Amino acid sequence: MDERSGERSGRTQTERLAGAIAEAIVTGVLAPGSRLDEQALADRYGVSRTPVREALRQLGTSGLVEVRPRRGAVVAEVTAGKLAELFVAMAEIEATCARLAAQSMSPLERRRLDALHESMADLARAGDPEAYARANTAFHGSIYAGAHNAVLADFALSLRRRLQPYREVQFRVTGRLARSHMEHGTVVAAILDGRAAEAHAAMLRHVTLVESSVEGLLARERVEEIPAAGPIIGNTRDGTRRRP
Amino acid sequence: MDERSGERSGRTQTERLAGAIAEAIVTGVLAPGSRLDEQALADRYGVSRTPVREALRQLGTSGLVEVRPRRGAVVAEVTAGKLAELFVAMAEIEATCARLAAQSMSPLERRRLDALHESMADLARAGDPEAYARANTAFHGSIYAGAHNAVLADFALSLRRRLQPYREVQFRVTGRLARSHMEHGTVVAAILDGRAAEAHAAMLRHVTLVESSVEGLLARERVEEIPAAGPIIGNTRDGTRRRP
DNA sequence: TCTAACGGCGTTGCATGCAATTTTCGGGAC
DNA sequence: GTCCCGAAAATTGCATGCAACGCCGTTAGA
CATH class of the missing domain: 1.20.120.530 (GntR ligand-binding domain-like)
Structure with missing residues (x-):
């Protein structure tokens, strides 16, 4: 979560984003199952959707994120x-x-x-x-x-x-x-x-x-969602209801 | 691996590309060390650079491709x-x-x-x-x-x-x-x-x-580069010389 | 002749825009 | 009250354009 001294873009935005999102997931800031809206992430990190998309694909390959074609990405649910x-x-x-x-x-x-x-x-x-x-x-x-x-x-x-x-x-x-x-x-x-x-x-x-x-x-x-601070990019938009 | 009947684009272009490029690498059509020029790949597969870039990032995470920030992607060299x-x-x-x-x-x-x-x-x-x-x-x-x-x-x-x-x-x-x-x-x-x-x-x-x-x-x-047909996207542009 | 600075060219990184698809919401029938 | 259907809204997929960076050849200087 250490926001890596803001602007030092030695790396590309995509890399920065992949790291930041991964950390947010691992630390529980982004709860499993929550939607990863491209535009919302882009706004949150002050970039356009393009690098966000690329970062999400990368995280998808590593298993942290589940990318469903045409249906958006969600934080991988860990059953x-x-x-x-x-x-x-x-x-x-x-x-x-x-x-x-x-x-x-x-x-x-x-x-x-x-x-x-x-x-x-x-x-x-x-x-x-x-x-x-x-x-x-x-x-x-x-x-x-x-x-x-x-x-x-x-x-x-x-x-x-x-x-x-x-x-x-x-x-x-x-x-x-x-x-x-x-x-x-x-x-x-x-x-x-x-x-x-x-x-x-x-x-x-x-x-x-x-x-x-x-x-x-x-x-x-009973799967009490990690200690962690509340989700920065909340969105219980899609429900994420634990027990229907 | 099973080429899923060419044009049926039920999947996204990015997925198709990732599969196609991965296959080209695995079958030796794209030799280790050869550059993966975004525009060339885009032309080759009849799409724009955007899905090509996303596919390359994915392959980068899985280790088949090495993506060097601002310096392009190459087929991972296997020493x-x-x-x-x-x-x-x-x-x-x-x-x-x-x-x-x-x-x-x-x-x-x-x-x-x-x-x-x-x-x-x-x-x-x-x-x-x-x-x-x-x-x-x-x-x-x-x-x-x-x-x-x-x-x-x-x-x-x-x-x-x-x-x-x-x-x-x-x-x-x-x-x-x-x-x-x-x-x-x-x-x-x-x-x-x-x-x-x-x-x-x-x-x-x-x-x-x-x-x-x-x-x-x-x-x-002596590391004779796989049987395989010649590289479709050749480019020994950057050398790829085996023994300097 | 070798080194190093310089400038043009090619390529990558990213923003923006549009079309296609999914999702959502309202209305009507059962 | 529930289910189904259709249109609007939202969101993704992809194309295009531009700025920035890296590469490479050239040239000036030692």
Whole structure:
């Protein structure tokens, strides 16, 4: 949401828009299912419809937005089933990355991963969800990088972004931080020792636990739409009614 | 992939273009590194630049095309390193799909997979690379589907499309058809029996063997640009020189 | 001869306008 | 009261036009 210092258009408008809209979706400012009116977005960001259209197409390819020919674009609706699939996919990809990392991380990368993990112990004890979430992103990111495969890493990152709003809430559950850190410990130990199969299993288990934690939350709070500030581009025009 | 009867513009021009350009790239009509001039493409397909631009953005997100801001789009260059990464990623994803398929395919899906595999025996014996390649696509596709995870299946399909030109050549190697069919047999047996870990291992091995087969070919033939008809939109304007 | 500034040309980025299609809303029949 | 049909309004798809930027050849200077 950091409006990237307004006018510095080193990038093209299309890129700026794609980033801004993606962030608005990921942070929950644009709720799933809400229509993405081209003209409204153009007005909102002070450009014409052309770059908006191009940005929407891009986001459509990456799965954040659903573009229906001649019927406009909407923020991709994440059903329970779809959410489960996303989590399973992420678990599998992350586990794969962990296995590859165990096989091919350089000594330096291993030391850094270990150090990062150690530093997270304090954050877990302090119980600061914000800081831990940030470090957590770096932690998983360094494992993607350690897999030495940009294709898998990109996919993992894109999945992670799409699931971000759902993953974040879980850190607020009491005790989840400590357990997360413990699970990380198992993964790190396996990677450092080069035990590939165990690294895979540990990571798969870790992400699957995150999933069930999130599912528990969602079931309890009944899909309460992310914390987030109210939609800037509201439009309940089309309904978006949750229960008809 | 199936050219949906030319002119029926039930879809939008942008979609048609994205499909057409993607196919041209995948079939090698548009060689890696060649410039994708917006006006030229617009003329070629009888539309204006607007839908061409939108199509190029989409293809850019999916990795087939590299769009450089203000500097035009080019067909993504696939270096040896990148190719290896793509193959590793595909091997891992396919192996994951195979494992999930072993766990969750329905009896009907299992029977159909078995039948498909059996029918490929004839094609392998007949030694018809074209027909076998088609059946092979269906074979792997049914395993993606059997994983019951659209996210992973989509990713696997997109990787497969990107690697298609490289995978196809290998079926021309003498004896590769028979060996491919044998490897499939191992995978199918594991899936049908629900032996998840073995399905994973067998598929990983299968795709890895494909990779080494392809690498052998490429090394021998020195990146001879796919069979294919000559580029329709030629332009070696920018050089595209292989060895300066 | 090599380097670097300069200017023309080609291409991209974006705004605007129009036609086609979808959506919405009002009226009438059942 | 509900359903169906038709016209107006809204919205998307695409074409066109212009400004800005990058590329390339030329030329001046060292």
